[in-house]
Amino acid sequence: MTVIAAPSATPSNVAIFRMAWPLGLKAMMLHGIVVIDAWLVSALGEPALAAMGLAASIAGLILGTLMAFSNAAQVRIAQAYGSGDPVSLKTGLYVGILINVASAALGIGLVALFGDDIIRAFAHTPWIADQAISYLQVFLLVVVFEAFGQVLGSHFNGCGKTLMPAKSYLLAIPINVVTSYVLIHGHWGLPELGVSGAAVGSAIAAMTRMLFLGAGLWRMNRAYLGVEGWRNGTLRASIHRHLVFALPIAGTFISMTIVNNICMLIYAKMSVNDFAAMTLIQPWVLVAGNFSTAWGMATGIAVAQLLGSNVPGDDLVVFLKRAWRGAFVAAIVVSLCFLGLSLSVQGIYGQLEAQTRAALWSFLPFLLVLPFPRGSNLMCGHTLRASGDTVYPMKVHVCSQWLVRLPLTAAFILWLDLSVTWVFALVLFEEFVKLPFFHSRILKGEWKKGLKEDD
Template identity: 40%
Template sequence: MLSTFISNNYIRKNIALGWPLALNALLMQSMLMIDTLLVSPLGEVSLAAMGIATTIVSFILGIQMALANGTQLVMSRAVGSGSPSKLSNAYWSGMLINLSVAMGFWLLLSWLDQDLIRWLTDNKTLYIEIGAYLDIAKYLVLFTAITQVITAMFNAIGCSKTPFKSYLIELPINAIASYLLIHGFNEWQGLGVIGAAIGSVIAISLRMVFLTACLKYQPELTLSFTSQFSVFVNNMKLHFIEIFPVAANVTMLSIGATIYQLLYSQLSINAYAAITVLMPWIRGGTQFITSWAHASAITISQAIGSKKLDNLTADVDISIIMAVVLSVCSCGLFWGLSFVIADIYPGLDPETYLALTTIAPLYILLPFIRGYNTVHGHILRALGKTTAVFKINFTGQWLISIPLCGVLILYFDASIFWAFAVMPFEEAVKALPFRYLARKTLKEFDHTQADKLI
């Protein structure tokens, strides 16, 4: 009876943490989608420029989010320990690291933007619009560094609804400001693509002000800097050592996803169009699984920080079971999508619909295997195995799956079914190592290991 109560309490706590995290991720993805939608009436040149520019910005924001997620685990352990000084050190270490990385990217976009643009496209008609967008959008990188760390703090203390509210403020402001600045009003013609960048900067700056104010007036949360400088520098060094593999992992997977897309572009135009149509659905359809994994990592990190390890294995088992349940639900949603996707995207060629039908069993199965791996990866990071997670992902993607995909497409001229099958195959390859490492780590995890992490 007691174990049932503990399990139910753990599930309720994770759900309360997880649903705002899922909606946060969906809303964050929708921001750049809104800008793209608003720019589309300007024509193909502006839309192509917007697509390339937002690809660069999204890549940088993904790295910043990964750094913040690593910081989130450190702060969650500090919350569990009940030590205000540890929490303060974790917050300021994460903030300085993220801001330093953001400044590096800002300088890169300031000095090498034209070189980067020429590397991404040889269409000279796009250069001016891409450069103009990046000249403004690079400030998003600075503001996002601050908002991501503050968001991580709220998640770590269990107040994930506050960042959700901030997105509800940011999203309509971004949509309205961007629309007016892109298309103008009355007799003013607007700024075009540059207006989308300015609208986004206005919206995220207001979100930053809102989150900062909420953090300042958060009860019983003191983030004053009281540590000796030498102690803080050492803490920041250890902090970076732990979170760097998280950022490296996300960067590696992002580049790998781009290479997959480049390889798939070598298929027939209809096959590539089918995969392009599916990718946003695959990313969005797994957000609730990912958010459950994030919530599990936060709760487990808090337990490690408080050294309450008696139910650690049981909580991990519950996290995995719930992730499997959510993954099955996601598979069901994708199964339903397979029946209506032709209605959602009318007017495509018959060959494209045939390609979508051909890979339907694969994209229906994919969330199940990916969800299983996602929850294991986040739990292992909470247990301090960030480097091991990176090694498993690197081996599965870069040493096995991407070379296999390249051989199938470029040498054997494989069909879309076998080319797309590499993605669930990659997840299957990683599943057993994730499972083995999680069980081994839990078996060996004790108070000594917890002390090392803290």
């Protein structure tokens, strides 16, 4: 089997857009599943929404880990695609799957040991705790399917075939919506499962997506079964090398996921209305922000492919400057999306209490500014990781998360008792803290040299 390497000429912004929009659509649909589940569960009231948010904060730790290692595999696969080496492509895929499966097994084991106790410690009432535990137990099936599905999607993305993962979500989301709605409310003679019905719908959708991507991989290259050998000689050596490269990337995403979910647990100490508002806004921030995320990720994939095909540094700089202008346009689009969301709060969440809707409206000033520093930081982070500079972005993220946002969140809620508006403002403050560190690294220019396998 032969693999055609990506062309050495730097892609235009139109080419980046063609790669980015399926990435954005896929990510919007991924986070949209959470938004849809939250919207469907919101009809059951604030306590049910709080139960789902509490369970999701724990399940998010495992899914964040899987997505972290999948992003690392995506960079490796993009570099391999740029070089045109089928052995490296095979190695990136199968090593990524093995690492994800091991991570999922570890996460499920930890949830089985400690999940119930954590939920009961943070739930406002025993009913909320019971509902959260029921949701989490079913949602672990999503973890199993996503262990495979995330890496399969990263393989297609790394090869520049970003439309395939987007199609998988186009197939999965309607299944998730219909199944969740029916099982939450008990329509068509099926049992009324309440909050856990949303988890069942998500599990069925995740299984469908995994099977769709697996079939696509088989049609594409018979899953590399005809390719012999491993990138580093043996499977064990390849796993070791992959982990050396991937752990800083995974560490970045794992740290972010842990901090986000710890913050969600701290948010649970606010009033039910304020916690419901934070539960609702977080998925929307991810969904709308995916315009910027997709552009940054597509740029990173292109940089990795160009470095793999040894494009000169001056051409890389010209490409990145051009891509950065596109990132600014994406930030404007995200800001307008947040404005539209705020203006639609009454229509979308009219069944919620006025205090919850007022909290959502108060986030608007920060939402309008957030896309610009975040989008710029995303461009820096994806470019550095694509070049192999994985440790520095990890340091920036970890320090800003653990030394800035997490302690300030705890102080604002547990000691100062500030309003939910100021708590949400910390999301924007963290981006401004990271901004000078990321940009100074890009301006230094070392990323243009890339990172060789033995470095």
